[in-house]
Every structure is written in C-alpha cells, then in structure tokens.
Amino acid sequence: MAVATISNIRLVGVAACVPKGRRTTADYADLTAEDRAKFTKTTGIEERRVAGPEQCTSDFCCAAAERLLAELQWAKEDIQVLVCVTQTPDYPIPATGILLQHRLGLSKDCMAFDINLGCSGYVYGLMVAASLLQTLGGKKALLLVGDTSTKITHEHDRTAAPLFGDAGTATALTYDPAAPVMRFDLHSDGAGAQAIIIRAGGFRQPLTLDAMQVREVEPGVFRAPVNVELNGVDVFNFGLREVPGTVQAVLTAAQCQIGDVDQFVFHQANRLMNEIIRKKIKVPEEKCPYSLRRFGNTSCSSIPLTLVTECRAALLSSPQRMIFCGFGIGLSWASALVETTAVACPELVEI
Amino acid sequence: MDESQFLRDFTDNIEGIDAVAVNLDTPLKDIPQWDSMAILTTLAMVDTEYGVQVSGVEIQRARLVRDLMTAVAAKLSK
Numbered sequence: 001m002a003v004a005t006i007s008n009i010r011l012v013g014v015a016a017c018v019p020k021g022r023r024t025t026a027d028y029a030d031l032t033a034e035d036r037a038k039f040t041k042t043t044g045i046e047e048r049r050v051a052g053p054e055q056c057t058s059d060f061c062c063a064a065a066e067r068l069l070a071e072l073q074w075a076k077e078d079i080q081v082l083v084c085v086t087q088t089p090d091y092p093i094p095a096t097g098i099l100l101q102h103r104l105g106l107s108k109d110c111m112a113f114d115i116n117l118g119c120s121g122y123v124y125g126l127m128v129a130a131s132l133l134q135t136l137g138g139k140k141a142l143l144l145v146g147d148t149s150t151k152i153t154h155e156h157d158r159t160a161a162p163l164f165g166d167a168g169t170a171t172a173l174t175y176d177p178a179a180p181v182m183r184f185d186l187h188s189d190g191a192g193a194q195a196i197i198i199r200a201g202g203f204r205q206p207l208t209l210d211a212m213q214v215r216e217v218e219p220g221v222f223r224a225p226v227n228v229e230l231n232g233v234d235v236f237n238f239g240l241r242e243v244p245g246t247v248q249a250v251l252t253a254a255q256c257q258i259g260d261v262d263q264f265v266f267h268q269a270n271r272l273m274n275e276i277i278r279k280k281i282k283v284p285e286e287k288c289p290y291s292l293r294r295f296g297n298t299s300c301s302s303i304p305l306t307l308v309t310e311c312r313a314a315l316l317s318s319p320q321r322m323i324f325c326g327f328g329i330g331l332s333w334a335s336a337l338v339e340t341t342a343v344a345c346p347e348l349v350e351i
Numbered sequence: 352m353d354e355s356q357f358l359r360d361f362t363d364n365i366e367g368i369d370a371v372a373v374n375l376d377t378p379l380k381d382i383p384q385w386d387s388m389a390i391l392t393t394l395a396m397v398d399t400e401y402g403v404q405v406s407g408v409e410i411q412r413a414r415l416v417r418d419l420m421t422a423v424a425a426k427l428s429k
Binding site for chain 1: 366386387388390391392394395398399404405406407410
C-alpha cells in the first residue's frame with residue numbers, strides 16, 4: 001500500500017498489564033543447561049510472564065484499560081470506538097471486544113469488535129481505531145491489544161514454548177484537530193500462512209479428540225494440532241526480508257531521517273532477528289528498546305508493553321516521535337510513525 | 352565464491368565449533384553445535400555477509416557444509 005496519513009487523531013495514553021506468574025529460561029527443563037544458555041544469548045529471553053489457568057487476555061486488557069481510564073479521567077460515555085486485537089479470545093464467539101465494552105462499563109453507543117492478528121496487530125489496530133475515530137469526527141477510542149500465547153503453545157514444544165509470554169494492553173486515542181499526522185504502512189502475505197499456524201480447531205480441521213492428541217513431531221518436540229506450530233527459519237527470513245522496507249517507507253513518506261526519530265519500537269520477536277533488522281535500517285542501539293529479556297515475545301502486546309516498561313520516562317517527560325513496527329503471523333507486517341506530547345502512562349500493572 | 356572465506360564465515364559464526372575439524376565436506380549432522388540456534392545464526396550470517404537468504408527447505412536438504420555454500424552461491428549468481 002501507499003503510506004497512509006491520518007490527521008486529527010492523537011495517542012494520549014498507553015498502559016500494560018502482565019500476569020504475576022513468572023517462568024524463567026533457566027527453569028525450562030526441555031532444554032539442556034548448555035542449550036538454555038545458547039537460547040538466552042540468541043533470543044535475549046531470560047524470563048516470561050505466564051497467565052494462570054483462570055486468567056484470560058481480556059483480564060489483562062481490562063486491568064490495563066481501567067488503570068489508564070482512571071489516569072486519563074475520561075468520561076466513559078465519550079468512548080465511541082473499542083478495537084480489540086487478540087488471537088486468544090475468551091470464547092470462539094462472541095468477540096472479546098464486546099465483552100470488554102460491557103466489563104469496562106462503556107456506553108451501548110460504543111462500537112466494539114475484534115481483529116484476529118498477532119505480532120503486527122498493534123499497528124493494524126492503531127490504524128483501524130484511528131481511522132474510525134477520524135470518520136466519526138469526534139471523541140475517544142480505546143485499543144485493547146493482548147494475547148495469552150502460553151495457552152496455545154505446548155509446554156514441551158521447545159521450538160516455541162520458551163519464546164512466548166502473556167500480556168494485555170490499552171491505548172487511548174482522542175480526536176484533536178491540532179494533532180500531528182500519523183503515518184501507516186500495512187502489508188500482508190498469505191503465501192506464508194504455514195509459517196505460524198494452529199492447524200486444528202477452526203472449520204478446515206475441526207476440533208476433535210484426535211486434534212487434541214499430543215504427538216512427538218520431532219525428537220523431543222511435542223505438540224498437538226490445536227497448538228501453535230512455528231517455522232522459525234521461515235519467520236526469520238521473512239523478518240529480515242520485509243521489515244526494513246516498511247520502516248523505510250514510513251520514514252520516506254514523513255521525510256524523516258533516522259536521527260529525527262526518538263524511538264524505534266519493534267515487535268519483540270527475538271534479539272538476534274531484531275538486531276539484524278536494526279542494523280539493516282542503521283538505527284542506533286540506544287533508540288531501540290527491548291522488553292524481551294523480562295517478558296519474552298508477547299505477540300501483539302509487545303510494542304505497547306515495551307512502551308510502558310522501557311520508554312515510560314521518555315513518554316512522560318518529553319515529546320516523542322516514534323516508529324512502531326510489528327511483523328509476524330499471517331504473514332503480516334506494518335509500521336507507523338506516531339508523535340506524542342503528554343502521554344498518560346501508568347506503571348506496569350500486575351495481576 | 353571464495354570457498355575458504357565461506358568456511359571461515361560459517362565456523363566463526365557458530366559458538367564452540369571445532370574450526371580445525373570442520374571443512375566443507377563435513378556432514379552437518381556430525382557437527383554437535385549444528386542445532387536450531389546455529390541455523391538461525393547462520394541465516395543471519397548469510398544475510399549480513401552475502402545479502403541473500405537460504406530457505407528452510409534448503410537448510411533441511413543440505414547434507415554437507417558445502418551444500419549450504421552451494422545454496423548461497425546459486426543465489427549470488429542470479
């Protein structure tokens with residue numbers, strides 16, 4: 001697509017919530033001690049947050065949203081748009097966004113729905129929420145983005161399990177004719193659908209007892225067809241191939257140089273992949289925050305979670321010109337250029 | 352393609368590898384350090400040093416270190 005421009009919309013707040021439950025790479029017994037050390041060195045992941053059996057994505061998004069709304073002191077009836085991005089909904093139907101409209105006590109005049117996207121989902125959700133708010137020409141929108149990827153990954157799949165952590169986030173947008181423009185560049189490539197996939201549980205391959213049966217798919221790697229299957233090599237190549245171009249497209253459209261941008265907040269895939277991407281675009285290390293070490297790959301939450309845990313002081317103290325870039329399942333990838341001034345950014349919530 | 356340079360790039364990039372014992376005709380499965388992490392760092396090395404990408408299928412098909420080099424060389428000549 002050509003880089004899209006959205007006027008009149010301002011990002012005014014971001015909050016994130018993670019489960020209190022922790023799991024460390026050091027405790028992951030499916031890898032040998034030597035492999036664990038190598039894993040941490042390559043991926044940058046030392047620890048992840050893991051939702052309890054009774055905790056859902058909506059619980060984390062709800063807690064983040066409540067905290068953010070309290071800080072912003074928004075009147076709930078002013079929220080006209082609620083966009084929820086998740087691949088781990090409370091139920092197959094109805095949409096989690098609608099459950100959250102009710103749980104948060106929002107008006108029945110608020111439109112609410114879900115978007116099924118993963119690692120690119122924050123940027124997609126931001127564009128959808130901002131576009132709708134601009135079309136409506138008024139008031140406020142909430143973007144609730146989160147996943148409990150640990151629940152769809154088999155614990156004994158060492159090719160995927162030690163990568164993923166759980167989180168939910170809330171981002172607040174307002175209509176403001178004085179807002180600086182937001183720029184978006186969104187892509188998709190269904191040819192790569194097999195790279196990250198849950199094969200069973202939809203209607204192509206319905207949920208059956210057999211689909212829940214765990215298999216040893218390669219020596220020492222266990223999963224069922226209802227679990228996530230991740231082709232690391234294909235995803236890695238995809239990231240290196242596509243991500244630099246989308247970031248460059250947004251920079252070019254904005255007539256910006258690397259030096260004009262304060263932070264490049266990338267989806268937290270794994271450190272090796274992110275670092276190669278960073279070096280390809282020639283972004284200095286200090287402009288590229290990481291939350292990977294403490295939270296792992298948190299799917300669509302990774303960008304807002306990184307904003308809260310790594311960029312909070314900067315967001316609170318000074319205007320920021322930021323590039324957000326998400327990439328992953330679909331395949332799907334997207335970048336945004338967003339400028340903020342005074343952002344509400346409560347401390348990380350833990351439940 | 353500079354064969355000795357490729358071998359150096361390959362061995363420099365894999366931690367703990369016995370660079371003296373490994374040559375282009377070493378079967379990958381005989382290299383104890385050739386695991387999923389080594390595959391990723393090799394993909395990264397190939398991307399950075401040679402500016403091309405080796406696919407998952409090509410990695411699976413490669414039996415010898417030389418096969419990886421051939422896959423890279425084939426893309427360079429395109």
